[in-house]
Amino acid sequence: MxxxxxxxxxxxxxxxxxxxxxxxxxxxxxxxxxxxxxxxxxxxxxxxxxxxxxxxxxxxxxxxxxxxxxxxxxxxxxxxxxxxxxxxxxxxxxxxxxxxxxxxxxxxxxxxxxxxxxxxxxxxxxxxxxxxxxxxxxxxxxxxxxxxxxxxxxxxxxxxxxxxxxxxxxxxxxxxxxxxxxxxxxxxxxxxxxxxxxxxxxxxxxxxKYLTIDVREEMLEVKKMIISNLMEPPTLKELSREFGISIPKLRKTFRSVYGLTPHQFLIRERLFKTRRKVFTTSLSMSEISDLLGFADSSHFTKLYKKEFGNAPLRERKIQHCKIA
CATH class of the missing domain: 2.60.120.10 (Jelly Rolls)
Structure with missing residues (x-):
């Protein structure tokens, strides 16, 4: 040993x-x-x-x-x-x-x-x-x-x-x-x-409210399904049918475990993935937003700024200054 x-x-x-x-x-x-x-x-x-x-x-x-x-x-x-x-x-x-x-x-x-x-x-x-x-x-x-x-x-x-x-x-x-x-x-x-x-x-x-281990494990599976299908995510109706939970209960329980609704979690997961591409690639903002499934680059920029406090282009410039 x-x-x-x-x-x-x-x-x-x-x-x-x-x-x-x-x-x-x-x-x-x-x-x-x-x-x-x-x-x-x-x-x-x-x-x-x-x-x-x-x-x-x-x-x-x-x-x-x-x-x-x-x-x-x-x-x-x-x-x-x-x-x-x-x-x-x-x-x-x-x-x-x-x-x-x-x-x-x-x-x-x-x-x-x-x-x-x-x-x-x-x-x-x-x-x-x-x-x-x-x-x-x-x-x-x-x-x-x-x-x-x-x-x-x-x-x-x-x-x-x-x-x-x-x-x-x-x-x-x-x-x-x-x-x-x-x-x-x-x-x-x-x-x-x-x-x-x-x-x-x-x-x-x-x-x-006390959440049992079984409930947490079930929500972990919901989370995994969302993460593995970011480009074509399952709808709440599909998740409800897959896990045998009503839509209101699914939304409420998921939020109790992760602090976000499934839709909010999906958007934030996409935003964090785009942030890594902003930092580590030279792709344009339009290319990044298209790649991660956002409707248009202006909508993506608005969500990005709301989440991280800066527009993506500005964050890229700040990041490059830090590592220069």
């Missing part, structure tokens, strides 16, 4: 000591990579905010069963773990790709042990943050945050659309821009803000 303790490594000196166990090591700026007979480890460190928020992006490939372990030692520290395009096991629960549970929030308590199976990989983001950040994001609601955990030092959570897009951008865009720590860190702050606000919103909603 191979063991790794890496989540709480927040300093370059700690990372150097950790990576000494690997046969081959590569290090540049905030990126560390190690290779041995046990597998490979890629690791990006973002620690500009010191104890307020420290973040690691990681990707492990292992050749044998592996335990990734850590421990939170301070009462005022939390750890948010996001699993991306992979799976890991925690206390017998599968977390990540294809599962409703894709993230875990930890506080001081039991030792954290994540099980990774032989010849598999894990990819994700771990954010260690203090209660200072918690109070900054949630204001007076931070006082009730500890009540979320019940009798356990961890909390299973899903990922909403905003969190998924933040993580996608961090991995697909940001880490390929060496040295632009400020830009990358802003996306990380955006991610953890969405995470905390979403958890807090769920706490408030749960007081009004």
């Amino acid at each position: 191979n063991k790794h303790n890496f989540i709480s490594l927040k300093k370059a000196s700690e990372l150097e000591a950790y990576f000494n166990q690997f046969t081959k090591i590569v290090q540049r700026e905030n990126f560390y990579s190690g290779y041995s007979d046990h597998g490979t480890c890629n690791y990006w460190l973002f620690n500009e905010m010191e104890t307020i928020l420290n973040t690691v992006l990681f990707e492990f490939h292992v050749s044998q069963n592996t335990v990734i372990e850590d421990e939170i030692k301070s009462d005022n520290q939390y750890l948010a773990l996001f699993i991306w395009e992979s799976n890991v096991y925690f206390k017998g629960h599968c977390i990540g790709e294809g599962e409703n549970v894709k993230s875990i929030l930890f506080k001081k308590g039991d030792e954290i042990k994540l099980d990774l199976k032989e010849n598999e990989h894990i990819k994700g983001i771990a954010c260690s943050f203090s209660d200072r950040l918690l109070h900054h994001v949630l204001k007076e609601d931070a006082l009730y945050f500890s009540n979320l955990f019940d009798d356990k030092p961890y909390l299973f959570h899903t990922m909403n659309q905003e969190m998924e897009h933040c993580i996608r951008e961090i991995f697909s865009l940001q880490i390929d821009i060496p040295g632009k720590f400020g830009f990358k860190s802003s996306k990380i702050i955006e991610l953890i803000t969405h995470f905390l606000v979403n958890i807090n919103q769920r706490r408030k909603e749960s007081k009004e």
Whole structure:
């Protein structure tokens, strides 16, 4: 059994000591990579905010069963773990790709042990943050945050659309821009803000109506169907017939789980996809709007500006200035 303790490594000196166990090591700026007979480890460190928020992006490939372990030692520290395009096991629960549970929030308590199976990989983001950040994001609601955990030092959570897009951008865009720590860190702050606000919103909603795991799983399938058919999305009538739910109940339940109606979710998903094309291609706005199924470019521009605060052309110029 191979063991790794890496989540709480927040300093370059700690990372150097950790990576000494690997046969081959590569290090540049905030990126560390190690290779041995046990597998490979890629690791990006973002620690500009010191104890307020420290973040690691990681990707492990292992050749044998592996335990990734850590421990939170301070009462005022939390750890948010996001699993991306992979799976890991925690206390017998599968977390990540294809599962409703894709993230875990930890506080001081039991030792954290994540099980990774032989010849598999894990990819994700771990954010260690203090209660200072918690109070900054949630204001007076931070006082009730500890009540979320019940009798356990961890909390299973899903990922909403905003969190998924933040993580996608961090991995697909940001880490390929060496040295632009400020830009990358802003996306990380955006991610953890969405995470905390979403958890807090769920706490408030749960007081009004409890949603069973079966209902959440069903809405996850509805979400998958919408995402897989963005160009020719199913109508509410078709979704209602497919899942055996009345249209009003489908709309209301989907909104309770994801904070948006199915139609709003579809539009936002399209907008986030167009935003990536605005950032990463030289296509015209007309070409992008046609590609993603918007009626016309002016309608697309109006929706884009409403969602992101800037017109797409202006965002492209701002983005190019950041990476220049």
